[in-house]
Amino acid sequence: MNPEPIITARGVTRRFGGLVALDGIDLDVPRGVVQAIIGPNGSGKTTLLNALSGASHADTGSIRVGGHEIFRLKPYRIARLGLARTFQNIRIFENLSVIENVKVAAACNSPTSLFNILTANARHRHSEADIDRNAREALEIVGLAHRANDRATQLPYAQQRLLEIARALASKPNVLLLDEPAAGMNMTESMTLLDTIARLKNSGITILLVEHNVRLVMGISDRVTVLDFGKKIAEGAPSEVQRNPLVIEAYLGRRHRHA
Amino acid sequence: MKPPKMNSWPILAANIAAALAVPIVAHDGYIIQLLNIAILNAIVVLGLNFVTGWAGQINFGQAAFYGLGAYTTAIATKAGLPWITTPFLSVIVVMAASLMLGLPTMRLRTYYLAMTTIGFGEIIRLIIVHWEPVTGGTSGLRAIPGISIFGFGPQGQIQHYYLLIAVLLLAILIAARVRHSVLGRAMIATRDSEIAAEQSGVDTVRTKLLAFMIGAVYAGLAGCLYASSIRFISPDSFSGTQAILLMTMLIVGGMGSIAGCIIGAVALTILPEALRFLGQWYLVLYGLGVIAVIVLAPGGLASLASLSQARRASVH
Numbered sequence: 001m002n003p004e005p006i007i008t009a010r011g012v013t014r015r016f017g018g019l020v021a022l023d024g025i026d027l028d029v030p031r032g033v034v035q036a037i038i039g040p041n042g043s044g045k046t047t048l049l050n051a052l053s054g055a056s057h058a059d060t061g062s063i064r065v066g067g068h069e070i071f072r073l074k075p076y077r078i079a080r081l082g083l084a085r086t087f088q089n090i091r092i093f094e095n096l097s098v099i100e101n102v103k104v105a106a107a108c109n110s111p112t113s114l115f116n117i118l119t120a121n122a123r124h125r126h127s128e129a130d131i132d133r134n135a136r137e138a139l140e141i142v143g144l145a146h147r148a149n150d151r152a153t154q155l156p157y158a159q160q161r162l163l164e165i166a167r168a169l170a171s172k173p174n175v176l177l178l179d180e181p182a183a184g185m186n187m188t189e190s191m192t193l194l195d196t197i198a199r200l201k202n203s204g205i206t207i208l209l210v211e212h213n214v215r216l217v218m219g220i221s222d223r224v225t226v227l228d229f230g231k232k233i234a235e236g237a238p239s240e241v242q243r244n245p246l247v248i249e250a251y252l253g254r255r256h257r258h259a
Numbered sequence: 260m261k262p263p264k265m266n267s268w269p270i271l272a273a274n275i276a277a278a279l280a281v282p283i284v285a286h287d288g289y290i291i292q293l294l295n296i297a298i299l300n301a302i303v304v305l306g307l308n309f310v311t312g313w314a315g316q317i318n319f320g321q322a323a324f325y326g327l328g329a330y331t332t333a334i335a336t337k338a339g340l341p342w343i344t345t346p347f348l349s350v351i352v353v354m355a356a357s358l359m360l361g362l363p364t365m366r367l368r369t370y371y372l373a374m375t376t377i378g379f380g381e382i383i384r385l386i387i388v389h390w391e392p393v394t395g396g397t398s399g400l401r402a403i404p405g406i407s408i409f410g411f412g413p414q415g416q417i418q419h420y421y422l423l424i425a426v427l428l429l430a431i432l433i434a435a436r437v438r439h440s441v442l443g444r445a446m447i448a449t450r451d452s453e454i455a456a457e458q459s460g461v462d463t464v465r466t467k468l469l470a471f472m473i474g475a476v477y478a479g480l481a482g483c484l485y486a487s488s489i490r491f492i493s494p495d496s497f498s499g500t501q502a503i504l505l506m507t508m509l510i511v512g513g514m515g516s517i518a519g520c521i522i523g524a525v526a527l528t529i530l531p532e533a534l535r536f537l538g539q540w541y542l543v544l545y546g547l548g549v550i551a552v553i554v555l556a557p558g559g560l561a562s563l564a565s566l567s568q569a570r571r572a573s574v575h
Contacts, residue, residue: 053458055454074462079459091455092452168459
């Protein structure tokens, strides 16, 4: 494990009225790992992801990504600091083509001005060429290059999920947050997705994923964090976490009671 | 909103050729004058398309920006300033106004801008109506000096028509260029999902503000040209009704479509005149027509063209 984690969160708390969705969460994500956040429904997984990405800020706490304090920073600033994400409910840009969806994020690191755009000068053409190349690379990684010019809405559901991953990759992130990336995918599609995640890890991207399907997660994760009722109840290697009595209680105990 | 297609160039060229040929066929000054207003409206609607069609923010202040440009130009030229200064003055005035309106409201949700701009339109109208010594009040301003650049300027309606066609082409070119740039994609991304756009690194507040300001500049410049080519302005041309009419042009023509803006603006400028013989029945027909377009072609009239194109493509 690298000495300095890429994500260090301390005491992250988020309340919705009387409900404490996140209750003083501490989270360390070492560089270059695949770490999963699991937990029963309503345990605060997505809320934690939203707090990390700035989509919905935490009330108190400290969150450092790559050494930068990002607590209460605007989401676009967090994205530019190298943290990208996908969404549980797909949020593609429906009025853009597949490649344009990816280009939106690929522009993350290519600042331009209205003057450059209007005059279509060399700097503008250069940056558009960069954006195009990055976007095509990202589509290549998830295997959507052949659909670049289609409308994003023409893609089937599973491919829209892949498009979100490509879009996140196009901003050249250090950390990638995946919110239930396999939701709605069949077995073959899930397997391809796992393969893609493994390749991303090998390319040096740290991946933090929330997943409902625990079995899917255990195979690819180096570390697993378990949440229950907004609290962290366990953390460690998949094999350790699986044996943890608190985790078994949280999952199986409750399932038996409901059944 | 579609990705650019190579085959759109012949269509554009054919339309330009047709537009250039119009004055040869139509000698009637009244028709040319009507077309000139249609072109000016098209420029204003193209501006509205940045903020509403692409960035998805409802803006009812576009008529007020149109009016600000027109009154700035009329007042400046009547006070003896050379015409060449008026486009710049108009742009400065509308940029200042749109910045003041946009900065506080763009952080909020869509309908706040809608409400703020309705209020803004009303304020501008009241100022125009009541500041009589300067604006001429309800009777407006007459005999506004014409376009003149170092002594040269268009004479007669047909020359104005060609000048306005050239400006419209430039407005289209700029809109197309923005659409296929970082900024245009960011605008549409902001409209489709503000949160996904933010998480992709798009500063959505800045993007919405830019869209709003570019739109205001389009309206301000169109207002400048309106005052100095029609030579008469009154508050009616820039009222809240006009703001709604501009929005209708955008919706009927096709939100987010450059061709749609022009189709919508030209159709809804000419139809009321062409159907004048219907008297008050025109409004009934107009209402039914708008409903028919929204129900049958939610993408606007421009989407009909691309639909039939797609159908032909699938047959061949």
